[in-house]
Amino acid sequence: MAAGARGLARGSAGGLADGAAGTVGRAGAVPWRRVATGDDAVAVAERGALGTSARVVVWPPGNLGLACAAADDVLAGLDRQASRFRPDSELSWLHAAGGGTFLLSDGLAEAVGVALAAARWTGGLTDPTVGDALVSLGYDRDFAAIGEDGGIAAATGGDGTPPGAAVAAPGWQLVRLDGPLLRIPPGIRLDLGATAKGLGSDRAVRAALAAAGGQGGVLISLGGDIAVGGTPPQDGWPVTVAEEPGQAGQLVRLAAGAVATSSVTVRRWRRGGAEVHHIVDPWTGRPADGPWRTATVAAATCADANAASTAAIVAGVAAEDWLATAGLPARLTSHDGRVRGLNGWPGPEAGTWAPVPTAAGSHVYAAGPAVRPGTRAPGGGR
Amino acid sequence: MDPSIRDGAGRDGLRQARRMSNWTAAALIAGTGVAAVALAHQASVAAPAAATGNAAAGAAPAAGNTAGASTQAGSGPQVTHSVATTTASGVTVITTTRTVNGKTVVTRVRHAPATADD
Numbered sequence: 166m167a168a169g170a171r172g173l174a175r176g177s178a179g180g181l182a183d184g185a186a187g188t189v190g191r192a193g194a195v196p197w198r199r200v201a202t203g204d205d206a207v208a209v210a211e212r213g214a215l216g217t218s219a220r221v222v223v224w225p226p227g228n229l230g231l232a233c234a235a236a237d238d239v240l241a242g243l244d245r246q247a248s249r250f251r252p253d254s255e256l257s258w259l260h261a262a263g264g265g266t267f268l269l270s271d272g273l274a275e276a277v278g279v280a281l282a283a284a285r286w287t288g289g290l291t292d293p294t295v296g297d298a299l300v301s302l303g304y305d306r307d308f309a310a311i312g313e314d315g316g317i318a319a320a321t322g323g324d325g326t327p328p329g330a331a332v333a334a335p336g337w338q339l340v341r342l343d344g345p346l347l348r349i350p351p352g353i354r355l356d357l358g359a360t361a362k363g364l365g366s367d368r369a370v371r372a373a374l375a376a377a378g379g380q381g382g383v384l385i386s387l388g389g390d391i392a393v394g395g396t397p398p399q400d401g402w403p404v405t406v407a408e409e410p411g412q413a414g415q416l417v418r419l420a421a422g423a424v425a426t427s428s429v430t431v432r433r434w435r436r437g438g439a440e441v442h443h444i445v446d447p448w449t450g451r452p453a454d455g456p457w458r459t460a461t462v463a464a465a466t467c468a469d470a471n472a473a474s475t476a477a478i479v480a481g482v483a484a485e486d487w488l489a490t491a492g493l494p495a496r497l498t499s500h501d502g503r504v505r506g507l508n509g510w511p512g513p514e515a516g517t518w519a520p521v522p523t524a525a526g527s528h529v530y531a532a533g534p535a536v537r538p539g540t541r542a543p544g545g546g547r
Numbered sequence: 548m549d550p551s552i553r554d555g556a557g558r559d560g561l562r563q564a565r566r567m568s569n570w571t572a573a574a575l576i577a578g579t580g581v582a583a584v585a586l587a588h589q590a591s592v593a594a595p596a597a598a599t600g601n602a603a604a605g606a607a608p609a610a611g612n613t614a615g616a617s618t619q620a621g622s623g624p625q626v627t628h629s630v631a632t633t634t635a636s637g638v639t640v641i642t643t644t645r646t647v648n649g650k651t652v653v654t655r656v657r658h659a660p661a662t663a664d665d
Contacts (some may be wrong), residue, residue: 206624222630224623382623389634398626405632416629428635461633 189230190237197221197233206398214240215365216250217388218410221373224381224398232373232383239369240387246273247357249296256355260296264351274345279364279529280357283472284337286528290476290487292447294334296354299445301332334447360529363425363471366392370467390425392467397421401520406496408459415496417511418520423467427474428459444478455481459498462488463510464524469493472529494522 188196189210197210200220208226210233212219219240223232248254255273269277280293340355341348349355357364369385370392377383382395384402389410393402397420407414408428417424429444429452446453460477464470473493477484485507488495494510506512511519 202630203628204624204626204630207626207630209630220631224626384631386631386633389632391631391633396623398623402631403626403629405629407632407634410632410634412634414632414634424633426633426635430635459635 189233191234194234194237215244215248215362215387217362218386219369219388220384220386221369222384222386222402223373223377228373228377228381228383231376235372235376236369236385239365239372242272243276243361243365243368246270247276247361249354249356249358256357259347259349260354264349264353267347267349269345269347271345274342274347276357276361276364277340277347277355278342278531279468280355280360281337281340281342282529282531283360283468283476286491287472287476287487289337289447290479291359291472292334292337293355293357293359294337294340294353295445295447295450296356297352298332298334298447298450299356299358300354301450331450333450334445336447359475360468360472362387362390363392363423363467363469366390366423366467370394384419387467390423390467390471391419392423393419393421400518403518406461408498415511415513416517416519418518419463420520421523422463422465423470424461424463424521425467425470425474426459426461427471427478429453429478430458444475446479453479453481455479455484456499457481457484457497458500460484461496463494463521464527466527466530468529469524469527491528492525494524 187199189199190196190212195212195214197212200209200211202209205226207222207224208229209220209222210229211221219236221229221232221236223229244251244254246255249256249260251257255270259267259269259273277293280291284292335350335353339350339353366385366387369387370383371394373383373385374395377395379395382393382397382402384391384393384404391402391404401418401420404417404419404424405414406417406424406426408426408430427444444453445451455478457478460474462470462473462477464473470493473488473491473495477488477495477497480487484497485505488507493508495507496510497505497507499505509522511521
């Protein structure tokens, strides 16, 4: 990823020239907005990405430009590879081909491999074959497009569109991945939402660190799924745990690994008069309806945390047992607002900036995140 | 053999043995010092590596590094303000106010931030 930063104008942001009005970024790229947090020891920047927001935090602050450029490359690559909403993505090309055997790019092969490993690990609580179930529920475009006309009540389907029949996931076992070779039966639409953002955060942390020559520390948040790497600040990275952006929440410190949150309180829309959300129970094809509305999980990698937080919502009453078996610190919030900390997650008595325990090794990366760099052109080969 | 010669040879041998012993002792002391320096150097190199948090960077944490077992303290700067929020993904709440027929209507709209790159 360091190569991606070559040829940039040298500036005060460690490789990138500062842009206008507190922005930073490569010429022609989406600019990153600088964010003031009150600490000069770190530099923070944010921009929209993948239908959500991305945030880069680094120390020393001079590394910000390089880290943003590295994150740009990762986000653009992931979008080209795995977006379900982009007609020219490799995944869309694969869906359009309608089943068969495909030679994937390294990047999409890793993304599908992580999704399948997560499905195996969670016993099917997450399942990348829920694509058709989500489409049937109306989640067939970027969520920004669903909500842009006026909130929940007026979102897609609010006009009386009849609900599609619930479509249970065909099952992740039907999809076979052998290295970059994917075999997928006709009619299966993949959705990598349970792991893709976490994967993106993991990749971006690795890329940003490489760009900085391993110097300092970095935190990447992609839609609230956070991975950290390098040397953390003293006592860890200060992070807020909240159900929705802008809310007050628990303050914790994350020294290593990752933390991710899944919730049914957001990405909701109406379909045929009923309110639905984006976390689907693979066995029923309907939105998960367990007792927990929000799950935050700490894990060794962000893809693990992303998958585990989704799995906890789908698991419902079995979430606590599953998380205990997985050995992951977690914070669950019930529909009536009760908060439950599990497996070492710091309780309120731990006070402000309680440390989140370091979680065990990855369950979704064979031996750490894949190290195969780069991707081929969108569309891959067949 | 003349006893005086034998005594002289014995004294020489003793002197030589003492000299060798001194050299050996000096070598041992020097060797121990070098080893200590080398160990100290290795320890100082290993310490930051252990604090880097290898999980998100790629490698799986060491076996036995289980939940609740440890928290890694960094050697980075002191950071006292929250730098990020883990939250449900990317949906923001925007409150807009407008006047309809003389009445103020407040609308809370939730949607993902508009993005220019996707």
